[in-house]
Amino acid sequence: MQRMACSFPDEVLEHVFSFVQCDNDRNAISTVCKSWYKIERWSRRRVFVGNCYAISPDMVIRRFPDVRSIELKGKPHFADFNLVPDGWGGYVAPWISAMAAAYPWLEEIRLKRMVITDENLELISKSFKNFKVLVLSSCEGFSTDGLAAIAANCRSYLHCRNLRELDLRESEVEDLSGHWLKHFPDDYTSLVSLNIACLGCEVSFSALERLVGRCPNLRTLRLNRAVPLDKLANLLRRAPQLVELGTGAYSSELRPDVFSNLSGAFSGCKELKSLSGFWDVVPGYLPAVYPICCRLTTLNLSYATIQSPDLIKLVGQCQNLQRLWVLDYIEDAGLDAVAASCKDLRELRVFPSDPYGPEPNVPLTEQGLVSISEGCSKLQSVLYFCRQMSNAALMTIARNRPNMTRFRLCIIEPGTPDYLTLQPLDVGFGAIVEHCKDLQRLSLSGLLTDLVFEYIGTYAKKLEMLSVAFAGESDLGLHHVLSGCEKLRKLEIRDCPFGDKALLANAAKLETMRSLWMSSCSVTFGACKLLGQKMPRLNVEVIDERGTPDSRPESCPIDKLYIYRTVAGSRFDMPGFVWTIDEDSAMRLS
Amino acid sequence: MQGVVGGGAGAVSGGGGSSTSDASMSTVSKEDNPVLSSEDSSSCLDESELELGLGLSLGVGVGACKAQQGPRGGQYARILTAKDFPYVGSSTSASVSSSSSSSSSSSSSSLSRANVTAGTKRSADSVAAANGASSQVVGWPPIRAYRMNSLVNQAKLPATEVFNSLIVKSRNSNPAVGKGTSNACVNANEKGQLRSSLFVKVNMDGIPIGRKVDLSSHRCYETLAQKLEDMFATSRSGGEEHDMMVDAITPSKLLDGSSGFVLTYEDKEGDWMLVGDVPWGMFINSVRRLRIMRASEANGLAPRLEESNGGQRNKPI
Numbered sequence: 001m002q003r004m005a006c007s008f009p010d011e012v013l014e015h016v017f018s019f020v021q022c023d024n025d026r027n028a029i030s031t032v033c034k035s036w037y038k039i040e041r042w043s044r045r046r047v048f049v050g051n052c053y054a055i056s057p058d059m060v061i062r063r064f065p066d067v068r069s070i071e072l073k074g075k076p077h078f079a080d081f082n083l084v085p086d087g088w089g090g091y092v093a094p095w096i097s098a099m100a101a102a103y104p105w106l107e108e109i110r111l112k113r114m115v116i117t118d119e120n121l122e123l124i125s126k127s128f129k130n131f132k133v134l135v136l137s138s139c140e141g142f143s144t145d146g147l148a149a150i151a152a153n154c155r156s157y158l159h160c161r162n163l164r165e166l167d168l169r170e171s172e173v174e175d176l177s178g179h180w181l182k183h184f185p186d187d188y189t190s191l192v193s194l195n196i197a198c199l200g201c202e203v204s205f206s207a208l209e210r211l212v213g214r215c216p217n218l219r220t221l222r223l224n225r226a227v228p229l230d231k232l233a234n235l236l237r238r239a240p241q242l243v244e245l246g247t248g249a250y251s252s253e254l255r256p257d258v259f260s261n262l263s264g265a266f267s268g269c270k271e272l273k274s275l276s277g278f279w280d281v282v283p284g285y286l287p288a289v290y291p292i293c294c295r296l297t298t299l300n301l302s303y304a305t306i307q308s309p310d311l312i313k314l315v316g317q318c319q320n321l322q323r324l325w326v327l328d329y330i331e332d333a334g335l336d337a338v339a340a341s342c343k344d345l346r347e348l349r350v351f352p353s354d355p356y357g358p359e360p361n362v363p364l365t366e367q368g369l370v371s372i373s374e375g376c377s378k379l380q381s382v383l384y385f386c387r388q389m390s391n392a393a394l395m396t397i398a399r400n401r402p403n404m405t406r407f408r409l410c411i412i413e414p415g416t417p418d419y420l421t422l423q424p425l426d427v428g429f430g431a432i433v434e435h436c437k438d439l440q441r442l443s444l445s446g447l448l449t450d451l452v453f454e455y456i457g458t459y460a461k462k463l464e465m466l467s468v469a470f471a472g473e474s475d476l477g478l479h480h481v482l483s484g485c486e487k488l489r490k491l492e493i494r495d496c497p498f499g500d501k502a503l504l505a506n507a508a509k510l511e512t513m514r515s516l517w518m519s520s521c522s523v524t525f526g527a528c529k530l531l532g533q534k535m536p537r538l539n540v541e542v543i544d545e546r547g548t549p550d551s552r553p554e555s556c557p558i559d560k561l562y563i564y565r566t567v568a569g570s571r572f573d574m575p576g577f578v579w580t581i582d583e584d585s586a587m588r589l590s
Numbered sequence: 591m592q593g594v595v596g597g598g599a600g601a602v603s604g605g606g607g608s609s610t611s612d613a614s615m616s617t618v619s620k621e622d623n624p625v626l627s628s629e630d631s632s633s634c635l636d637e638s639e640l641e642l643g644l645g646l647s648l649g650v651g652v653g654a655c656k657a658q659q660g661p662r663g664g665q666y667a668r669i670l671t672a673k674d675f676p677y678v679g680s681s682t683s684a685s686v687s688s689s690s691s692s693s694s695s696s697s698s699s700s701l702s703r704a705n706v707t708a709g710t711k712r713s714a715d716s717v718a719a720a721n722g723a724s725s726q727v728v729g730w731p732p733i734r735a736y737r738m739n740s741l742v743n744q745a746k747l748p749a750t751e752v753f754n755s756l757i758v759k760s761r762n763s764n765p766a767v768g769k770g771t772s773n774a775c776v777n778a779n780e781k782g783q784l785r786s787s788l789f790v791k792v793n794m795d796g797i798p799i800g801r802k803v804d805l806s807s808h809r810c811y812e813t814l815a816q817k818l819e820d821m822f823a824t825s826r827s828g829g830e831e832h833d834m835m836v837d838a839i840t841p842s843k844l845l846d847g848s849s850g851f852v853l854t855y856e857d858k859e860g861d862w863m864l865v866g867d868v869p870w871g872m873f874i875n876s877v878r879r880l881r882i883m884r885a886s887e888a889n890g891l892a893p894r895l896e897e898s899n900g901g902q903r904n905k906p907i
């Protein structure tokens with residue numbers, strides 16, 4: 001019998017496989033035959049674990065013995081909005097310990113919504129001789145002392161390979177002192193990317209200047225708010241090769257010398273494509289960036305509390321803009337201007353300047369988004385906070401932009417109907433899912449009945465992530481989504497009247513998804529127990545700070561539910577307010 | 591996986607077994623008043639009466655088991671559904687079109703329902719305070735804390751001043767919130783400070799895992815202490831030590847140190863102070879994090895006022 005798979009030596013196969021980087025493709029390769037599985041697992045260098053509790057570190061290490069880059073995600077997305085109590089989990093410690101022993105050549109660690117301590121950071125800094133990239137996105141549990149350890153040990157004398165990237169993206173860091181930056185050795189020159197925008201304290205500015213000055217490959221520098229504007233020019237002059245810059249506070253007394261210095265410094269940055277920062281903006285200093293606007297592809301003004309006319313003047317010059325994040329101060333008029341000038345726009349995010357006010361404080365309505373959808377033919381990704389919406393507008397947007405892949409609309413007041421007809425917004429969102437056939441991510445808001453879920457289940461066949469709040473009427477809504485959305489991976493629901501029936505009826509579906517979050521819904525503890533007992537490959541976590549669910553009748557709704565598929569069984573680090581149920585039908589406590 | 595929800599929409603309501611609210615279902619709450627949550631309602635008694643006055647039904651409090659009664663057997667007064675907002679005809683009270691500011695009292699009542707019924711954990715005074723605002727619901731609108739903090743801390747714009755006066759106007763025109771409004775909320779609004787949330791870390795000696803508490807949902811030390819008691823009562827640190835701590839912590843004991851634990855906080859300058867000595871507003875502005883400390887370790891903590899007025903404090907240390 002011909003055995004085709006053996007006609008090439010392993011080395012050749014491995015070389016061929018090295019051209020395949022995408023996880024799905026590599027997973028497919030590994031299922032062809034045993035020999036391909038073996039070759040593939042030895043040559044897999046990058047692993048992505050979307051839920052750190054779905055698998056144990058040992059299982060990953062056993063399968064892939066020589067990994068150089070790992071990405072882990074911990075808490076569910078709603079943790080961003082304080083819905084997950086502190087102490088829930090997401091600890092990276094067991095992963096770091098296991099990898100310190102098994103992957104001495106690990107180069108990259110990327111974490112999202114995980115808890116990492118100073119001890120963990122120290123272990124990282126000492127264990128991996130070739131360490132290059134550390135990205136901590138929305139993480140917490142560490143302080144500037146941990147950063148000092150990373151900085152101090154970033155150089156490997158043996159191999160002269162050094163840290164390239166330190167990115168603290170929106171993490172919560174305990175600011176003990178700004179001196180950690182001084183721990184970068186004087187002969188350390190390999191920095192490529194530094195993002196400290198989330199830090200509260202002042203970092204040692206002279207150390208920062210020297211660091212920036214001696215790293216010729218630095219292309220990304222995101223400063224924190226504490227870096228004053230009058231120091232920015234000097235930094236820029238030391239790093240004219242920068243591609244991405246985040247300013248500090250963008251305010252200073254208006255002085256012509258400071259202005260011209262800054263303007264000159266910006267003009268010298270011929271590669272600059274991305275700008276962010278802009279806290280406390282003094283509008284008089286905005287023109288300093290005008291010289292580079294035409295090259296900008298990304299502009300994040302979401303902290304800039306400047307008014308529409310200034311925003312229009314700025315954005316009007318950014319003809320090559322692809323990504324714009326801005327506050328609703330831009331107003332409908334500003335979005336009209338963007339639609340006219342930024343023909344290459346792919347992503348728009350409009351954040352509310354006053355989300356808790358009862359009345360709109362700026363004239364930003366659905367009209368702004370409609371204009372953008374008309375003028376920007378490449379628009380794919382939208383996050384839009386507003387206070388009114390209509391089905392007509394949504395239908396227009398859907399018809400204009402069938403290429404939309406991410407659509408997140410947040411109408412600030414829960415349950416807001418179509419302001420023109422006072423009808424629910426079912427039909428509008430229905431149009432979105434019907435026309436945008438490649439829609440991957442959708443967030444709903446406003447007044448919605450079960451009908452919108454019927455549309456979603458019927459049309460949103462490529463949908464991977466759905467966020468629902470204050471919507472629906474009955475379990476039928478949830479059932480439509482779970483039974484209709486074939487590609488659904490993440491579903492997060494809050495404050496909806498969904499209960500046990502749809503959940504239990506679609507239990508098998510849950511094993512095809514990464515996770516399901518339901519809070520302030522009507523799921524009972526009895527249903528959770530049933531699910532936990534019947535589905536051994538799901539972890540059914542009941543999060544309830546009111547005390548043990550057993551003290552309440554089984555028909556009483558639980559507070560929060562987080563279900564995720566796993567091959568690692570129940571986790572061992574659950575805090576007191578998380579209950580899980582496993583096959584032996586005993587209630588397990590942490 | 592079998593087909594399930596037969597019949598038309600609305601036939602199946604959430605919460606299997608939803609039915610009557612037995613008396614037994616509402617005994618979970620530790621307090622006598624079923625409307626108050628034992629968990630973290632910071633409202634004092636008169637505010638709970640305010641809630642009742644706004645037409646809320648019993649069993650609405652977060653601590654009580656969420657009673658399942660109502661016309662549809664669904665989540666009446668517990669979860670907002672589409673049917674809570676009849677959109678046919680504007681004369682009904684539940685229209686919440688945000689584009690009109692006219693129906694202030696009706697929108698406030700339905701929104702007050704929204705506040706509590708959406709499973710929120712906010713105090714009733716913020717119900718009164720932000721008429722029509724969604725600040726009362728935890729995690730809504732979905733904006734990250736650092737973003738909100740950055741907006742709060744930036745220089746005020748004229749828009750904000752206009753907005754503040756709107757707040758005052760709309761509050762005054764709302765009969766439902768006229769009398770019951772606590773002083774605390776009035777102060778908060780007059781200062782023009784609307785904080786969405788102020789989460790600070792809390793650690794308790796002997797419990798490895800820290801928690802976070804939202805200080806902006808409290809208006810006085812007593813409710814904060816109550817919240818902390820509830821929080822750490824559900825922590826499991828194991829065995830006798832744990833029970834001792836649980837028994838020891840009651841609000842009054844925590845605040846006066848007679849439980850063997852004292853509540854302390856770290857201020858902006860990095861000093862550790864006893865909680866309770868300065869006015870609440872001052873505390874809020876300077877607190878960075880909290881620690882429930884064993885009394886034996888709390889030597890040397892001096893309340894700020896002791897230095898300024900030279901008086902002797904009577905707190906056991």
